[in-house]
Amino acid sequence: MTQLYPDRGLPTTSLVDRVRERLRADRTDPTAEPDAVARLAQAEVRRHNDVALARGAAPIDDEAARVREVLAAVTGYGPLQPYLDDPEIEELWINAPDKVFVARGGVSERVPVQLTDTTVRDLVERMLHSTGRRVDLSQPFVDASLPDGSRLHVVIGGIARRHWAVNIRKFVAGYRSLDRLVALGSLTPGAADLLRAAMRDGRSVLVSGATHAGKTTLLGALVGASPAGHRIVTVEETFELGVDAADLVAMQGRQPSLEGTGEITLRRLVKEALRMRPDRLVVGEVRDAEALDLLLALNTGVPGAATIHANSAVDALGRLAALPLLAGRNIDRGFVLHAVATSVDLVVHCERTDDGFRRVAEIIEPTGRIAGELPEVRSVYRAPGAGWTA
Known part of the structure; x- marks a missing residue:
């Protein structure tokens, strides 16, 4: 016995x-x-x-x-739980059962965790249990929001070489206010006042930057700076913003079922959001044809805020002008360029320095005119060289 x-x-x-x-x-x-x-x-x-x-x-x-x-x-999540509970850790990822990494202050390090393939699969299944999402041979990728607001991304073995690849990006609530980012040195008080006024006055703000540059953190801080009486509708592929407001509707997309039906795309969510009387429409990340629907919404007078991957603030405008072309062949580039130039009020570009600090590097303002193949802009802010760790 x-x-x-x-x-x-x-x-x-x-x-x-x-x-x-x-x-x-x-x-x-x-x-x-x-x-x-x-x-x-x-x-x-x-x-x-x-x-x-x-x-x-x-x-x-x-x-x-x-x-x-x-x-x-x-x-909890077994051997990973102490790292997920650590407030200094912003991200955790698994490349293989014996190769587990975390990021602290923007800098990655390998941690002494030894798992097995079975343990990794069991942990993923436990994480997905309450999300209504799945990962299997028919759906080898998954994005999901964990109960604490962290974002889970998984790629199964066969797509990833040999082992499942798992990434957990934690929700860091303490950084999502403009005052907090000022205190951390990510932007000056004057720049924070500029952004706060933009949100108060109903101006549309685009947040750009590379991966892990702090775009979602800044977008959450901007949403938090909205006037108390504003009705905010957010749309995301997977819940990440974690913002709170008195009058807030948060929506996320949905994967197709096993039969290939029931998918809810960002394009659909943007259209549905416009029926909800938003004072501000927030798109977690613009990466595809939903850019067209966002621009159409902005041109009808609905203030917006969104993030986009780009190497600079100017590049962000160019990308926002290119993405609507994915919606179909009948989209006129001249119309899109004019819509970008006249509907986006500010572009805030974030960057991460070599030592892991995040900062707002620049803020530009489109003039409403077209200069060649891009909207004409003027600079309204340049970073003095400080940053934040998330």
């Missing part, structure tokens, strides 16, 4: 099994009743120590730490 508690090892696995047995017997949902799980874990750790002392075996010295390990395995 196998002993439930090995008397001389580190019995975390057996403790986890025992807690799970009791949860099943009590028909307790660990995700819905975390306090009950914590009480069970604490009781099982103490029970183990009582048995160990009675038998002259080694007890668990740090009961609190062992309880945390059990909770991470039962209700």
Whole structure:
């Protein structure tokens, strides 16, 4: 007969099994009743120590730490949970079961975590359990929002070489205000006042930058600077903004079903958002033909805010003018250029420096005229050289 508690090892696995047995017997949902799980874990750790002392075996010295390990395995994400709980870690990714990395302050480092392919798949399934999304051979990629607002992206093995590739970008709420970004040195008080006034006055703002430059963080701060009475409608492929407002509707896209039906695209969400009487339409990221629908919305007088990948603020305008062409062959580039030049009021470009700091590098303002193949702009802000870590 196998002993439930090995008397001389580190019995975390057996403790986890025992807690799970009791949860099943009590028909307790660990995700819905975390306090009950914590009480069970604490009781099982103490029970183990009582048995160990009675038998002259080694007890668990740090009961609190062992309880945390059990909770991470039962209700959290196992060996990854301590890193997800660490407020200094902004991102975690898995290239292979024995190659796990995190990013702190924009700088990546490998961490001493040893997983297995089965463990990685089980963790992903647990993360996706409450999202209504799936990843399998028919759907080898997935984006999903975790309960704490973090974004999960997964590519299964076969598309990624050998092992599943997993990326978790955490939600860092403390940075999503303009005042906080000023305090961190990401932009000057004058630039923050400029952006705050733009949101107050209903001007449309485009946030640009490379990957991990802080675009979503800044967009969240801008939305947070909107007047209290404004009705805000946000649309995203996967919830990332995590903003809060008195009058807010947040929508995300949906993957197609196994039969290939039921997909909800960003284009559809933008169109639906316009029926909701928004004082401001927010698009998490413009990357495809939804750019056309956004421009049409801006030209009908609905203020907008969005992010876009670009190497500079000027490049962002050029990309915003090119993406609508993906909507069909009958889209006239001259119309799109004019729409960009007249409907976008400010472009805020973010960058990440070599040491991991993020900052607002420049802010430009289109003049409404076309200069060659791009809208004419004037510069209204240049960074003095400081930045933030997210």
